[in-house]
Amino acid sequence: MEYQTLPRTDLKVSRICLGCWQMNDNKANASWEAQTYETSKACVDKCLELGINFFDTAEGYAGSEEVLGKCLQGRRQDAVIASKFGFREGPHTPPYTAQQIDEAVTRSLTKLQTTYIDLLQAHFPSFIQNTEEAITELKRQVSLGRIKSFGVCNFGPKNLKTLLDMDVIPVSNQICYNLLWRSVEPEILPICKDKDIAVLAYSPLQQGLLSGQYMTVDDVPLGRRRGKLFSPESCNLGRHGTPGCEKELFEALRSIKDVCAKYNTSMSKASLSWVMQQVNQPIVIVGCRTAEQVEDNYNVMKISDAFVKELTDATEALKDKVGSALDQWASPDRCE
Numbered sequence: 001m002e003y004q005t006l007p008r009t010d011l012k013v014s015r016i017c018l019g020c021w022q023m024n025d026n027k028a029n030a031s032w033e034a035q036t037y038e039t040s041k042a043c044v045d046k047c048l049e050l051g052i053n054f055f056d057t058a059e060g061y062a063g064s065e066e067v068l069g070k071c072l073q074g075r076r077q078d079a080v081i082a083s084k085f086g087f088r089e090g091p092h093t094p095p096y097t098a099q100q101i102d103e104a105v106t107r108s109l110t111k112l113q114t115t116y117i118d119l120l121q122a123h124f125p126s127f128i129q130n131t132e133e134a135i136t137e138l139k140r141q142v143s144l145g146r147i148k149s150f151g152v153c154n155f156g157p158k159n160l161k162t163l164l165d166m167d168v169i170p171v172s173n174q175i176c177y178n179l180l181w182r183s184v185e186p187e188i189l190p191i192c193k194d195k196d197i198a199v200l201a202y203s204p205l206q207q208g209l210l211s212g213q214y215m216t217v218d219d220v221p222l223g224r225r226r227g228k229l230f231s232p233e234s235c236n237l238g239r240h241g242t243p244g245c246e247k248e249l250f251e252a253l254r255s256i257k258d259v260c261a262k263y264n265t266s267m268s269k270a271s272l273s274w275v276m277q278q279v280n281q282p283i284v285i286v287g288c289r290t291a292e293q294v295e296d297n298y299n300v301m302k303i304s305d306a307f308v309k310e311l312t313d314a315t316e317a318l319k320d321k322v323g324s325a326l327d328q329w330a331s332p333d334r335c336e
């Protein structure tokens with residue numbers, strides 16, 4: 001397992017992070033089917049056994065912090081926990097004041113059954129009411145030892161510039177980045193590289209699409225069609241109202257499948273490697289529904305430059321179609 005020290009911290013994390021959105025304490029939600037505590041525990045156990053020490057959760061993932069906290073009892077010191085504030089009242093949650101950030105940290109610490117969170121992230125820029133006030137509060141949380149560091153999620157170029165103009169460099173920017181969603185490439189990745197902000201790439205398998213299991217719209221579970229890759233006709237649960245990119249999406253998936261067959265590599269492994277081998281050397285946050293998937297993703301390997309290029313080429317048309325959209329879920333785009 002490869003490790004990276006998060007910038008300006010002493011947090012040494014595995015380059016594969018377990019995404020914990022799937023841990024829902026056996027209650028299905030808009031995106032994920034019910035997952036039992038036992039399954040989540042098996043995933044966490046497998047991670048720790050293999051040396052995957054990085055876990056990403058959020059107060060917005062119902063049940064997740066509680067399950068992760070329970071799974072890590074007696075082993076807290078072996079894990080690096082990233083959590084997020086935002087979504088306390090669902091997607092239309094108003095921005096947080098300093099006091100509400102403080103309350104969110106208290107809630108997360110309680111649910112996680114811990115005295116500190118290693119990396120606290122703002123889930124979207126829209127959850128910050130006043131940037132200066134929020135940064136002051138996050139620094140205060142660090143000084144109290146309740147969080148060790150802070151980062152951001154879904155921050156676009158303008159959002160990052162606001163921080164940088166205040167001489168604030170977040171540890172990390174957690175963003176959606178995978179072969180099917182490359183809108184971060186032109187601007188966000190270069191800023192993060194230049195300022196040494198770690199890129200935590202979420203949905204590196206585009207919610208399982210890059211595993212090759214779902215090759216037509218009808219194959220894709222409804223809850224995973226809510227983003228801008230799918231049209232409102234394909235999914236009435238979405239709230240983005242944009243036309244979707246199904247034609248380019250499934251053409252790209254077929255091309256990726258062919259390229260992977262040529263190199264005799266599974267699509268999920270190739271897709272994770274492709275992200276990890278981009279210039280920022282992102283950490284991938286991958287959700288798993290079984291301990292076998294954890295093990296499979298752990299066995300990711302380096303792929304050749306030629307393989308990387310063929311995968312990149314296979315998704316250019318989709319990249320053009322997606323254009324500058326950064327926020328996969330909502331319109332107007334919450335990442336600026």
Ligand SMILES: NC(=O)c1ccc[n+]([C@@H]2O[C@H](COP(=O)([O-])OP(=O)(O)OC[C@H]3O[C@@H](n4cnc5c(N)ncnc54)[C@H](OP(=O)(O)O)[C@@H]3O)[C@@H](O)[C@H]2O)c1
Pocket residue numbers: 018019020021022056057123153154174175201202203204205206207208209211213268285286287288289292293294296297
């Ligand atoms: N900051 C944010 O706004 C934000 C947004 C989204 C996600 N995230 C974070 O990122 C994490 C990961 O993203 P995600 O869960 O959306 O998507 P993802 O990691 O791209 O996909 C996860 C899904 O892929 C399938 N899978 C995983 N490994 C596999 C393997 N080896 N072979 C075949 N299928 C495999 C599983 O689903 P099936 O087996 O059921 O198909 C799994 O649930 C989340 O858990 C969360 O922590 C953050």
